[in-house]
Amino acid sequence: MKQYDIASIGGDGIGPEVTAQAMRILDAAAEQFGFSLKIQDYPLGTDYYLANNEIFPSSIFEECKQQHAIFLGAIGDPRVPVGMIEFGIIAKLRFELDLYINLRPVKLYDARLCPLKDKTPEDIDMLIVRENTEGAYSGMHGFAHKGQPLEVATQTMVYTREGVERAVRYAFELTKTRAERKVTLVDKANAIRAQDIWTRTFAEVAAEYPDVATDHAYVDAACMWMIKNPEWFDVIVTPNLFGDIITDLGASLQGGMGIAASGNIHPGQVSLFEPIHGSAPKHAGKNVASPVAAIMAASMLLDYVGEKEAGAAIETAIVDLVRDGSIRGVSTAMHRTDEVGDMVLERMRSTAG
């Protein structure tokens, strides 16, 4: 029996609650599909930091590296400066595990979830590949005359040939597996001239994939198209910052934060899966947060480690529940958190049986 080692980091706010449901579903999938999971829980997050004055001890980090995958619930707490724990956990994992792909499936499961008029599940089905380790996130910034009238602040976007190429190549490989087989480069090379490296690299890699159709959109136009003609997009590949922006826009189209999940991936190595919603401190501990996005992240995790059938079964159960109206929307407070977990488990069992 195959065994997968999973690190589970519940995090802050509603993170632990939704993570608990995602882990229940993972366990059920393991039983149903005949593999075994060793889930190691790490109580990282703001409470841990406040108690230990350390965000991510290197001993835990070393253990995380040894896993097949890492699950993260949600991070962020008003008791500490904005971004502090996010950077200490999410950014640390992205950079130090070199998780160079941020993969965001944007798929509409039911027209009722979509804020747009006249758009159906056929129109909204795209995969956004965000480069996840360079660009505006390089960390290279500084201030001259800080706090003075002459202050100048700079931040440098950094792109490397290899950094761009591996993201672009990943996108092309992914596109090959799709029915539509079209990949769109979203950039702003007309203004951010350094992104010429994206233009050139994309063209060179494209030449190796004659069966894949290519397209291009500047990021401003891409935002308009995502609203007006989301059906134009199949796979999108884009630099880090634009990926951050358009994946949130994509989440809106599929029904919002309550359903969107993402993978932070280094192919072949330990990778990180998370719902994209925040920690929503005001809903914490009330058993009202929707665990749907966390459960979708669990589905992506299983797909990534190789249990594709199990991952698909989880997704199917969610889609069924959304479509038949059992899960009426994906926002908090429609059902109790654990009740949604029960419903997904029940649906997985009945489909299998």
Added chain:
Amino acid sequence: MKQYDIASIGGDGIGPEVTAQAMRILDAAAEQFGFSLKIQDYPLGTDYYLANNEIFPSSIFEECKQQHAIFLGAIGDPRVPVGMIEFGIIAKLRFELDLYINLRPVKLYDARLCPLKDKTPEDIDMLIVRENTEGAYSGMHGFAHKGQPLEVATQTMVYTREGVERAVRYAFELTKTRAERKVTLVDKANAIRAQDIWTRTFAEVAAEYPDVATDHAYVDAACMWMIKNPEWFDVIVTPNLFGDIITDLGASLQGGMGIAASGNIHPGQVSLFEPIHGSAPKHAGKNVASPVAAIMAASMLLDYVGEKEAGAAIETAIVDLVRDGSIRGVSTAMHRTDEVGDMVLERMRSTAG
């Protein structure tokens, strides 16, 4: 009688056609509201460049500087490299006239124009203030090992205290004139740490405006909110690149490129007004392009030079025509270009009479 000197640059593709209608409306407004216009036409654009091997002769540029305002139709033509004419005209004007504000009213005139379910004109009424001269548009970029496997490309975002402060201050002054009196800073200071200069400057300026409510959103979240809760926004102030992105998203919400206009402004100095749509070469010369956005830009121009009543009359005529269904949508090919001009003229006259 007051006289205003206006430079009119039709530009490429559909630019000259829509500009012609906007100029007709300006002339009619002058007659109706008792001021005089001296409109000087400059045939800049790709044809001019191809004939003269020069994009923007300095003699014309010097003349433009002497105007009260500049009107620009549209720029861009597939016969020359992407961005070349845009940069030679729009960017040159923005930087060399120091047009540090890009003002984009996002106003829904009729629910039928909106791609969102359940949103009405009350929900979508915001002013986006985009800083227009620094940030990612500083032009500071470079390549090491260009074209080699070791290539590194960088681009530096540059913010200055004064550059940020004048944009923020403009936004607060504008907010004071609004019913809702709320200004939201949209940035990504949690990742682009240099934008801390925006955080600090915004807080300092806010202290001078105790009657103005303030809010903050990271750009990724702002994109979601614009879709889900556009009614949360009144005035938005944001760095250049994010302004570029969210103003296009805003245009989608109000009905798309066919209606959106913008001002590139240096308060008290010659400023530039343009529809935000492109030159749409395939529609050029067919009298099918909608001049609505160009006419809205003319309305903004009059408002800017001080003819507020005249500017408002143009806007009212457009809104009336959209609401009563005379202009059924704002895309090309619903009406002939000059026919829409006729309709707006007619409506302005009948409202005045």
